[in-house]
Amino acid sequence: WMRFDFNRTESNSGRNERVVHGVSRLWLRMLQMRQLTGNHTGSVKLLGNRGTVTEASGFNPEEDAQKIYNAMKGAGTNEATIIEILAHRTIAQRQKIKEAFKQSVGKELLDCLKSELTGNFEMVVVGLMMPAPVYDAYELKNAIKGAGTEEACLIDILASRSKAEIKEIIATYKKEHGKSLEDDVCGDTSGMFQRVLVSLLTAGRDESTKVDEAQADIYEAGEAHWGTDEVKFLTVLCVRNRNHLLRVFQEYQKISGRDIEDSIKREMSGCLEDAFLAIVKCMKNKPAFFAERLYKSMKGLGTTDNVLIRIMVARAEIDMLDIKAEFLKMYGKTLHSFIKGDTSGDYRKILLELCGGEK
Numbered sequence: 001w002m003r004f005d006f007n008r009t010e011s012n013s014g015r016n017e018r019v020v021h022g023v024s025r026l027w028l029r030m031l032q033m034r035q036l037t038g039n040h041t042g043s044v045k046l047l048g049n050r051g052t053v054t055e056a057s058g059f060n061p062e063e064d065a066q067k068i069y070n071a072m073k074g075a076g077t078n079e080a081t082i083i084e085i086l087a088h089r090t091i092a093q094r095q096k097i098k099e100a101f102k103q104s105v106g107k108e109l110l111d112c113l114k115s116e117l118t119g120n121f122e123m124v125v126v127g128l129m130m131p132a133p134v135y136d137a138y139e140l141k142n143a144i145k146g147a148g149t150e151e152a153c154l155i156d157i158l159a160s161r162s163k164a165e166i167k168e169i170i171a172t173y174k175k176e177h178g179k180s181l182e183d184d185v186c187g188d189t190s191g192m193f194q195r196v197l198v199s200l201l202t203a204g205r206d207e208s209t210k211v212d213e214a215q216a217d218i219y220e221a222g223e224a225h226w227g228t229d230e231v232k233f234l235t236v237l238c239v240r241n242r243n244h245l246l247r248v249f250q251e252y253q254k255i256s257g258r259d260i261e262d263s264i265k266r267e268m269s270g271c272l273e274d275a276f277l278a279i280v281k282c283m284k285n286k287p288a289f290f291a292e293r294l295y296k297s298m299k300g301l302g303t304t305d306n307v308l309i310r311i312m313v314a315r316a317e318i319d320m321l322d323i324k325a326e327f328l329k330m331y332g333k334t335l336h337s338f339i340k341g342d343t344s345g346d347y348r349k350i351l352l353e354l355c356g357g358e359k
Contacts, residue, residue, distance in 0.1 A: 051317040052324075052356035055090050064089070065100035068109065077116045079346040086128050087353035090317055094129055120305050120347040124354075127313035133165070137173040139310055140181065149188045151271045152307065156293065158200040159278035160286060166201065192230045193271040199238040200279075209243050230272065233264070237279045245283045287322035288330065290315055294323070295331055298342040308339075308351070316354040324356065334358055 064085050071078035086094060101109040110129050117125055127135050136157050143153035161169065173181040182201050186194060236248060249260045256263065264276045281289040290311050297307040315323060327335040336358045339351050 050319040050321045052320040053316045061096040061100040133168040133172040288326040291327040
């Protein structure tokens with residue numbers, strides 16, 4: 001950013017001018033970073049890749065495709081090779097491996113993997129082979145089809161994705177499944193919960209950093225006793241931008257003496273409560289939201305594997321480092337240790353690779 005040469009001799013006025021200029025540049029840079037990160041504490045967050053999975057150097061898709069083919073041919077499967085390659089390649093690199101495999105073997109890699117692998121390990125590998133919007137669309141389809149609906153999946157995905165990501169998921173869903181995602185969601189849900197999901201699917205959230213002070217202070221937060229006025233929650237939580245909502249939450253706390261999450265828990269129940277809480281938590285701190293979901297998927301007896309798999313696959317390349325940090329802060333144990341103690345076999349091995357190191 002700035003470099004000061006203290007060995008250089010210059011007048012006080014010249015030095016002062018340079019220091020003022022440097023401080024001005026630093027202040028301008030901090031303002032820019034605040035706009036980019038939505039961080040209004042005055043501190044500067046690091047931008048860039050926060051995933052545990054990054055591009056493999058010296059990447060050779062043909063070589064990887066051949067190794068995977070060799071791992072699957074003949075009796076038995078060399079799962080270690082599959083883990084070593086696929087857990088250490090980005091989504092884009094895996095697509096190139098798929099292309100190289102089809103060219104050299106004449107078969108679809110995904111079909112071959114499905115025929116060779118089983119159980120939760122297969123679910124992880126299949127997820128890793130899909131581009132992000134395809135995987136989200138695939139998960140949503142599985143959540144809706146058949147008897148009953150996995151509402152948690154609908155909430156996890158739709159409450160946490162950006163406007164651009166949701167638009168891409170909708171287009172991909174139509175292309176992959178030949179149906180409208182909104183129609184399928186509406187056919188499987190009802191009431192106010194359905195209205196919240198449809199509102200999220202319209203991808204109408206303002207993503208600017210502007211805070212409408214008048215609305216945040218007087219109109220929205222000022223009506224502190226929203227009570228069971230679910231439409232009010234929907235209108236505000238599904239449309240306003242993150243900075244605006246954080247201000248609303250602040251003002252709500254001041255006026256009502258209660259955190260917005262506590263009000264939602266007191267006034268609502270079931271899927272609607274879960275949906276509103278997910279939106280609020282994602283706005284406050286998305287990595288912490290996913291850390292909590294991972295913790296709940298593993299605590300107590302048994303493991304909710306579909307939740308564990310979905311988050312580990314979907315976030316490995318995006319913000320897994322931040323999720324791990326939040327997990328440790330919130331629960332005093334590492335995500336790595338939780339996964340290690342709650343899973344086994346090749347399923348455990350591939351999840352631990354996606355998780356990264358112990359710290």
